[in-house]
Amino acid sequence: MKQRDLNANELEDLQQSLLKWFKEHQRKLPWRENYEPYQVWISEIMLQQTQVKTMLPFYRRWMEALPGIREVAEADEELLIKLWEGLGYYRRVRNIRKTAEMICNEYGGQFPEQVAELLKLPGIGRYTAGAIASIAFNQPAPILDGNVTRVLCRVRKIEDPPQLGDVGKELWRLAEAWIPKEEARNFNQALMELGATVCLPSSPNCLLCPIRQHCLAFELGKVEAIPASKPGKVPRQRYRACAVIRCNKKLLFSKRLENSLLEGLWEFPSVESDTKKKLKGTLEEHLERNYGIKVTLGKEIHQLEHRYTNFKTRVGFYPVTLEVPGKKSNETTSWVEIPKIEDLALPRPYRRFIEWYLEQFRN
Ligand code: SF4
Known part of the structure; x- marks a missing residue:
């Protein structure tokens, strides 16, 4: 399963190509205007199970009603649920409320910057902690969602299903090893953006891909077969x-x-x-x-x-x-x-x- 890692020159070329592409092609999204941690956090929670296009009206409505974390901590639960209506998975909104209270009461209203601290907050797992740490604070913390998984599996031709434990570990390792230390915010977002807009699950636009020259799946004609589906289906x-x-x-x-x-x-x-x-x-x-x-x-x-x-x-x-x-x-x-x-x-x-x-x- 494990391929030879990219050498230092290849990795640098991949990083620079992806960063340049992101600079030129990133979608204009409200939380990207100033990377305010509260906004990044809400956007990440809303984006779980939902695409950007679908969640944007919900996000705007939420921010209009609750422009800061204190407003969330003090809001009626009914209002929160109403604002969340249509996004489903209501446990998430209850966890938002608990986290807002913890941040206001225990962290002086400021989001912690480190993954280990972020993981102590309700409803924040490894992915969301990495996303907040890197996107809001530019910390070199890895993220691994469906989009990043797909890109990594294809670029390194990882053919085993990503749900397998060893494969998951390897993907987290790659996601961390590839981050250029000063550019975590843009690099992580670039990987996600590439997966969401170019390296699509079916019919990826490989001809528009800025890292095609490093992609083993493209070189070997295995793009459609990777990532493999869950074990069990042969x-x-x-x-x-x-x-x-x-x-x-x-x-x-x-x-x-x-x-x-x-x-x-x-x-x-x-x-x-x-x-x-x-x-x-x-x-x-x-x-x-x-x-x-x-x-x-x-x-x-x-x-x-x-x-x-x-x-x-x-x-x-x-x-x-x-x-x-x-x-x-x-x-x-x-x-x-x-x-x-x-x-x-x-x-x-x-x-x-x-x-x-x-x-x-x-x-
Ligand atoms: S070349 Fe194609 S399969 Fe490979 S990363 Fe780019 S879009 Fe994805």
């Missing part, structure tokens, strides 16, 4: 072999048949099986029979894994270069100029392959 394994047939500056695509999964989408000429055995030979026969292309396929140029609901597929790509196109375009077969591939409706694994392919063979 999806059926399938294998697919695809021919990437190029003639001049065009690639050959065929249309998925009616009544098949992903019907109507375009794909490379391909064959699929429950076993890897003889798949390459089957693809050669398929090309000859259906496209009039007689070739001996060489080595795969790329492979990737894709997970569907009930099964996963390992897809291998074999290059074929033709001097003349042979088969002409028709309703179900199309030679597509490389810049126009973007307009095609492609299944996700093929889109991901094309992103990789264009980086390698644009000309």
Whole structure:
């Protein structure tokens, strides 16, 4: 499970690339205006189980009614519940009230800065303590939420489910080791922001990713398969072999048949099986029979894994270069100029392959 760590130069490059990206692309959010600890804390509690877009109206309404921690400590519980209405998990709002009272009574109204102290407060666990310490106080404290977990697993190609104890420990270790000491606030937020806006659970925008050159999952075509789902579910394994047939500056695509999964989408000429055995030979026969292309396929140029609901597929790509196109375009077969591939409706694994392919063979 454990990969070689990034070396010092790689880590510095990753940190700087991510920080630069965050500076340019971060969303404008109210608590980012002055990083007031009270605002950071409320935003973090509200964001548990909720996306930013959904929680923003609740956050604004709360801050209008309760602009400081003393107002929370002194507010009627009924008012707090009313302001929380719609966010669910009402235990959180009761803990907010208890924490506000503790801070006002025991800490002179000031949030503690250190994780160990923050952990003593009701409703504040390891993640929230790290978030308050780093975002409000710029302390080099790690954070690990779903977004950060996904980014770390993909960048370091951690293929075991993150819920496993050892994997969790390794992720916390990485989250801490990667923080540039003076830039914890921005770095932690950058990791979270990348997970929330670019490194999405499905269809991540790898081409827009500032740390793509350090991402092992991207390099090895495993983006869709990482992070692994919870232990217990073992999806059926399938294998697919695809021919990437190029003639001049065009690639050959065929249309998925009616009544098949992903019907109507375009794909490379391909064959699929429950076993890897003889798949390459089957693809050669398929090309000859259906496209009039007689070739001996060489080595795969790329492979990737894709997970569907009930099964996963390992897809291998074999290059074929033709001097003349042979088969002409028709309703179900199309030679597509490389810049126009973007307009095609492609299944996700093929889109991901094309992103990789264009980086390698644009000309
Ligand atoms: S390259 Fe893709 S998978 Fe890797 S971190 Fe970036 S967005 Fe995520």
